[in-house]
Amino acid sequence: KAGVTQTPRYLIKTRGQQVTLSCSPISGHRSVSWYQQTPGQGLQFLFEYFSETQRNKGNFPGRFSGRQFSNSRSEMNVSTLELGDSALYLCASSPSGPNTGELFFGEGSRLTVL
Amino acid sequence: GESVGLHLPTLSVQEGDNSIINCAYSNSASDYFIWYKQESGKGPQFIIDIRSNMDKRQGQRVTVLLNKTVKHLSLQIAATQPGDSAVYFCAENNNFGNEKLTFGTGTRLTIIP
Numbered sequence: 001k002a003g004v005t006q007t008p009r010y011l012i013k014t015r016g017q018q019v020t021l022s023c024s025p026i027s028g029h030r031s032v033s034w035y036q037q038t039p040g041q042g043l044q045f046l047f048e049y050f051s052e053t054q055r056n057k058g059n060f061p062g063r064f065s066g067r068q069f070s071n072s073r074s075e076m077n078v079s080t081l082e083l084g085d086s087a088l089y090l091c092a093s094s095p096s097g098p099n100t101g102e103l104f105f106g107e108g109s110r111l112t113v114l
Numbered sequence: 115g116e117s118v119g120l121h122l123p124t125l126s127v128q129e130g131d132n133s134i135i136n137c138a139y140s141n142s143a144s145d146y147f148i149w150y151k152q153e154s155g156k157g158p159q160f161i162i163d164i165r166s167n168m169d170k171r172q173g174q175r176v177t178v179l180l181n182k183t184v185k186h187l188s189l190q191i192a193a194t195q196p197g198d199s200a201v202y203f204c205a206e207n208n209n210f211g212n213e214k215l216t217f218g219t220g221t222r223l224t225i226i227p
Contacts, residue, residue, distance in 0.1 A: 004157070033214065043158070043203065043217035056214050090157050102148065103215065105157030 002026065004106035006091050012112045018079040021109045025072050025093030032074040033103060034066060037088040046089075049074055050096070078111075086113045122201060126224045127194050135221045137187040137204030146207040148215065149178060149189045153200045161189070161202075191223075199225045 005024040013019050025032050034046040045058040049068035066076040072093075078085055088110050092103035127133040139147070145166040150158035164171045164178045164187075171178050177190040187204050201222050205215040 035217075042219050043205075045214040045216070048214055058214065092157075102160035102163060103158075105150075105159070107155070107157045 004091055004093050004104050006089075006106035006109050008109055009107065010110050010112075012114060013081050014114050015081055015083060017081050018077060019081060019111060020075055020077045021089050021091075021111075023074045023076075023091030023093075023106060025074070025091075026104055029093035029095050029104070030072055031094045031096055032068055032072065033092045033094075034074070034076050035090045035092065036060075037090055037108070038086075043090070046076065081113045083113050086111060122220050122222045124222045124224065126226055128226050129196060130193055133191045133194050133198070133223060135189045135191075135202050135223065137189075137218050137221075139185050139187060139204070139206050139218075141206065141216075142182075142185065144206040147178070147180060147187050148205045148207075149176075149187075150203045150205060150217075151200045152203065152220070158203060194223075194225050196225050196227060199223060 004026055007022045023032055031050045033048040035043050036046055037043045046060055046064060047057045047066050048055050052068045052070060063079045066074060068074045088108040090105050090108045092105045094103050125133060125135060148163040149161040151161050152158045162171060162173045162176050162178050164180050166182060169180050175192045179188045189202060191198055201220045203220045204218040207215055
């Protein structure tokens, strides 16, 4: 069974640009969560989607957005990039949600903002 | 490889010895706890979980202990191996139906051959 796939793995952007990251969950998983990981703040929750609906959102500005498609694939978008957005963005999937079993994480998309 | 958590607490253990990694949580309403392992360049990997109605759970070479009185969680790894070197995170889910995990800051475990 294929794991969680995130694309791209690495990308470099400049301030003010926008970026879209993609996540393909494990087949059959309907919940997709996104996390931002930085050395200073650790793993911080961005949002969680289930059946195309956002069920929970973390404390990030509106520049961070996401969506989920009918095939459970998810994208997140960051607009007007700032230097502080440089981070590893992790996607995790689960059959029904984070509090009902383990999350399966992808290897992340490492974003560098110059 | 990439470096995660440059200012993490660290723990060094001789290969073959047992290790204990500790985690404190603050929300008494948390009812689900998980330990994750993150190797360099990879995403976190599930190790073991425990619900608040239990105080101990065992897996293969790993044991999680939960002390709700002092809001403390620990991960014990028996007979450590070089492959156990990684960053270990505890995570909690607070409030049933709140579909997110709150992660601790992590501990970097180094196994000395």
